[in-house]
Amino acid sequence: AQKITQTQPGMFVQEKEAVTLDCTYDTSDQSYGLFWYKQPSSGEMIFLIYQGSYDEQNATEGRYSLNFQKARKSANLVISASQLGDSAMYFCAMRGPNNNDMRFGAGTRLTVKP
Amino acid sequence: KAGVTQTPRYLIKTRGQQVTLSCSPISGHRSVSWYQQTPGQGLQFLFEYFSETQRNKGNFPGRFSGRQFSNSRSEMNVSTLELGDSALYLCASSRTSGTYTGELFFGEGSRLTVL
Numbered sequence: 001a002q003k004i005t006q007t008q009p010g011m012f013v014q015e016k017e018a019v020t021l022d023c024t025y026d027t028s029d030q031s032y033g034l035f036w037y038k039q040p041s042s043g044e045m046i047f048l049i050y051q052g053s054y055d056e057q058n059a060t061e062g063r064y065s066l067n068f069q070k071a072r073k074s075a076n077l078v079i080s081a082s083q084l085g086d087s088a089m090y091f092c093a094m095r096g097p098n099n100n101d102m103r104f105g106a107g108t109r110l111t112v113k114p
Numbered sequence: 115k116a117g118v119t120q121t122p123r124y125l126i127k128t129r130g131q132q133v134t135l136s137c138s139p140i141s142g143h144r145s146v147s148w149y150q151q152t153p154g155q156g157l158q159f160l161f162e163y164f165s166e167t168q169r170n171k172g173n174f175p176g177r178f179s180g181r182q183f184s185n186s187r188s189e190m191n192v193s194t195l196e197l198g199d200s201a202l203y204l205c206a207s208s209r210t211s212g213t214y215t216g217e218l219f220f221g222e223g224s225r226l227t228v229l
Contacts, residue, residue: 033214043202045220052215091157095214101147101159101170102206102218 002027004092006105013082014113020067021077021108023092029053031097034075036066039089039107048090051075082112116141118221120205126227132193135224139186139207145169146188147218148180151202160203163188164211192226200228 003026013019025034036048051059051066059066067076079086092105119138127133139146148160159172163182180190186207192199202225206218 029214031214033216035217037220043204043223043225045204045206045218047217047219050215050217095216097214098212101162101172103159104157106156 002029002032002094002096002103004094004103004105006092006108008108009106010109010111012111012113013079015084016081018078018080019082019110021079021090021092021110023075023077023105025073025075025092025094027073027094027096029096029098033095034066034068035093035095035102036064036075036077037091037093037104038086039091041088045091049077079110084112084114086110087112118205118207118219120203120221120224122224123222124225124227126229127195128229129195129197131195132191133195133226134189134191135203135205135226137188137190137205137207137221139188139205140219143207143209143219144186145208145211146182146186147206147208148188148190149204149206150174151204151223152200157204160190162211169211195228197228200226202226 005024032053034051038046049061065078089107091107093102145164147162161171162169166182182188202223204223206220208216
């Protein structure tokens, strides 16, 4: 079975600083995808970044980067130069090769302070 | 390009009633998934439809059902509502199914309150 663990219920960061949101996962699949989503108070889940299990390079998308450590089964999200608009819930998620659903962690609420 | 559209955005029902939620996926996307989000249980997978066929179902009672039409639009129905069904119901679409590489595109959700 697949499981996603996010151990930080809430995080605070000062505007313009970098922040790391932790995510660990458990799976017996060799092929899988790891995703990060942002959920503002409006409710919509916004896709941020993807990392495939066979990707050797860490994924980057603008201010977002994914610190992928396969042996440790971790996929931490790094947000550089935090902005006030980054305040939201952040979810780590995983998909395997044979399941048609995405498994989500419990989420981390990030608050950016001015 | 229009995103995933869910209607209604908010609704209030009473116990025992039934509700139907609608989801229009991004044009060209044939897979539609439904998720329930509650403070206690987080995001839980309900079911996925691809080309009008249910591909997978989560661990929910039979009161939760869905369908997909030939234009890929999907509806989910909850019968005999219980207080615990109060949640944000999120619909997500993707171009393909059964692959671990594709991200899901979510709508803004339908927030259901059961009184």
